[in-house]
Amino acid sequence: xxxxxxxxxxxxxxxxxxxxxxxxxxxxxxxxxxxxxxxxxxxxxxxxxxxxxxxxxxxxxxxxxxxxxxxxxxxxxxxxxxxxxxxxxxxxxxxxxxxxxxxxxxxxxxxxxxxxxxxxxxxxxxxxxxxxxxxxxxxxxxxxxxxxxxxxxxxxxxxxxxxxxxxxxxxxxxxxxxxxxxxxxxxxxxxxxxxxxxxxxxxxxxxxxxxxxxxxxxxxxxxxxxxxxxxxxxxxxxxxxxxxxxx
Amino acid sequence: xxxxxxxxxxxxxxxxxxxxxxxxxxxxxxxxxxxxxxxxxxxxxxxxxxxxxxxxxxxxxxxxxxxxxxxxxxxxxxxxxxxxxxxxxxxxxxxxxxxxxxxxxxxxxxxxxxxxxxxxxxxxxxxxxxxxxxxxxxxxxxxxxxxxxxxxxxxxxxxxxxxxxxxxxxxxxxxxxxxxxxxxxxxxxxxxxxxxxxxxxxxxxxxxxxxxxxxxxxxxxxxxxxxxxxxxxxxxxxxxxxxxxxxxxxxxxxxxxxxxxxxxxxxxxxxxxxxxxxxxxxxxxxxxxxxxxxxxxxxxxxxxxxxxx
Numbered sequence: 001x002x003x004x005x006x007x008x009x010x011x012x013x014x015x016x017x018x019x020x021x022x023x024x025x026x027x028x029x030x031x032x033x034x035x036x037x038x039x040x041x042x043x044x045x046x047x048x049x050x051x052x053x054x055x056x057x058x059x060x061x062x063x064x065x066x067x068x069x070x071x072x073x074x075x076x077x078x079x080x081x082x083x084x085x086x087x088x089x090x091x092x093x094x095x096x097x098x099x100x101x102x103x104x105x106x107x108x109x110x111x112x113x114x115x116x117x118x119x120x121x122x123x124x125x126x127x128x129x130x131x132x133x134x135x136x137x138x139x140x141x142x143x144x145x146x147x148x149x150x151x152x153x154x155x156x157x158x159x160x161x162x163x164x165x166x167x168x169x170x171x172x173x174x175x176x177x178x179x180x181x182x183x184x185x186x187x188x189x190x191x192x193x194x195x196x197x198x199x200x201x202x203x204x205x206x207x208x209x210x211x212x213x214x215x216x217x218x219x220x221x222x223x224x225x226x227x228x229x230x231x232x233x234x235x236x237x238x239x240x241x242x243x244x245x246x247x
Numbered sequence: 248x249x250x251x252x253x254x255x256x257x258x259x260x261x262x263x264x265x266x267x268x269x270x271x272x273x274x275x276x277x278x279x280x281x282x283x284x285x286x287x288x289x290x291x292x293x294x295x296x297x298x299x300x301x302x303x304x305x306x307x308x309x310x311x312x313x314x315x316x317x318x319x320x321x322x323x324x325x326x327x328x329x330x331x332x333x334x335x336x337x338x339x340x341x342x343x344x345x346x347x348x349x350x351x352x353x354x355x356x357x358x359x360x361x362x363x364x365x366x367x368x369x370x371x372x373x374x375x376x377x378x379x380x381x382x383x384x385x386x387x388x389x390x391x392x393x394x395x396x397x398x399x400x401x402x403x404x405x406x407x408x409x410x411x412x413x414x415x416x417x418x419x420x421x422x423x424x425x426x427x428x429x430x431x432x433x434x435x436x437x438x439x440x441x442x443x444x445x446x447x448x449x450x451x452x453x454x455x456x457x458x459x460x461x462x463x464x465x466x467x468x469x470x471x472x473x474x475x476x477x478x479x480x481x482x483x484x485x486x487x488x489x490x491x492x493x494x495x496x497x498x499x500x501x502x503x504x505x506x507x508x509x510x511x512x513x514x515x516x517x518x519x520x521x522x523x524x525x526x527x528x529x530x531x532x533x534x535x536x537x538x539x540x541x542x543x544x545x546x547x548x549x550x551x552x553x554x555x556x
Contacts, residue, residue, distance in 0.1 A: 049442075050442060053448075057352060061350050061351055061357075084442045084443070084445075088444060093443065100437060100439070100443070101437075102436050102437060102441075103437075104432065104436055105429070105436075112429060113430060113441075113444060113446070116426065116430055116433075160440075161444065163444075164445060
């Protein structure tokens with residue numbers, strides 16, 4: 001479904017992603033793990049087209065020089081130069097880190113905004129599914145999103161992107177800053193999404209709660225691929241286990 | 248100025264202190280509506296795209312001049328001339344975004360410098376083009392007047408009140424209950440999250456500029472018939488819009504309404520008891536006082552507070 005080929009991303013002369021190649025097949029749950037500044041967010045933003053958007057903006061105003069090399073393919077089609085909006089139209093949807101939501105809007109409005117490109121009946125279906133997945137959001141549907149707790153905001157952030165009806169759901173550190181109880185709640189939701197055969201590509205620093213869910217995983221460091229394999233292979237690797245999984 | 252507050256012994260033939268008070272009460276409301284209608288376009292653009300469009304005064308006057316040319320040079324009837332003026336103003340807004348503002352997007356100071364320069368450029372171009380005499384004015388939509396509590400109020404001013412309220416309600420409905428309005432608000436809050444769900448931020452910003460300009464054009468067509476089309480009006484409008492948005496709080500529709508009424512009554516009282524020339528001082532004093540005492544405005548709020556909750 002998604003192919004990343006020899007991807008390199010530079011911010012000025014700083015190399016954020018270094019010659020990275022990976023793939024995500026339809027229906028898979030793939031994880032990518034690494035410490036801070038490993039290049040996870042840059043990778044996710046590049047796949048979603050946000051880095052390209054930023055690159056063009058910086059070029060227009062004579063700001064930072066961003067270089068993107070390599071190829072991105074989705075369903076065999078080259079999407080390297082596609083705008084973020086067109087990628088969402090194709091079903092590539094990113095849930096960015098630190099629960100990105102529209103804080104001044106209600107929960108219901110956030111979910112409607114998530115389905116901005118979708119038909120009305122599709123949005124209704126998606127919102128019903130999100131409320132089933134996260135019942136607490138349904139109770140707070142008319143509440144302003146900025147007033148939700150951190151955990152609920154992360155639920156809403158996931159609901160927001162689910163309303164966009166992704167075919168490939170990209171998630172950047174969804175567990176960041178959440179309490180253990182809330183992490184469990186989100187892991188339960190991710191498991192449900194995986195069971196629904198949604199293709200998920202998730203970046204996370206704290207990999208332990210995610211490991212039981214993934215089909216395959218990659219570990220990156222300084223933008224470079226260190227090791228890849230199935231969830232079990234990664235867990236069985238002692239170096240990887242101690243360095244990244246806290247085991 | 249485009250609003251002529253009643254003067255002692257002036258055309259309203261006001262006699263006695265009671266009549267003066269009635270006059271301030273009625274014309275304060277009229278002035279408030281004028282200020283609100285004039286500022287709605289600025290507030291809309293800022294609220295939806297974050298661009299403080301300091302070309303506002305220039306666009307206001309340019310719209311008046313365009314309408315005058317369409318009416319007097321091309322001989323079009325009023326309604327087509329008004330619609331064409333609004334469409335041209337909207338296209339100009341979108342064009343300014345695509346050609347200039349897109350390049351400095353996110354750099355607030357650069358955005359302000361660019362729009363301020365465009366506004367001054369338009370006003371000085373109009374001065375160069377000859378719109379400096381007392382020959383240029385737009386026709387009123389409804390002629391005649393009525394007397395309220397002994398104060399003469401012409402229908403055009405009452406129409407401005409009605410249109411101002413109507414536009415404010417329609418804008419609120421648009422931004423809160425339509426798909427595009429919600430998308431524009433979403434984009435204003437978090438551009439990258441909006442992009443993540445398929446809202447094109449450049450398209451949204453261009454649309455908000457176009458809508459803002461169209462409302463400015465409508466305001467000009469409604470309000471300029473109350474006075475003359477002169478270059479000073481463009482500069483006055485810019486000062487007034489800054490005062491009302493700073494006093495009310497940026498992005499706050501309720502704040503804009505409240506600030507419009509406060510400034511409306513302040514200018515009416517100033518015109519009545521001092522001199523209409525002092526109204527600019529009222530606006531400037533409002534800007535300085537609010538920035539010194541309550542920088543977020545009367546009903547505005549800083550986002551950081553909300554994020555800590």
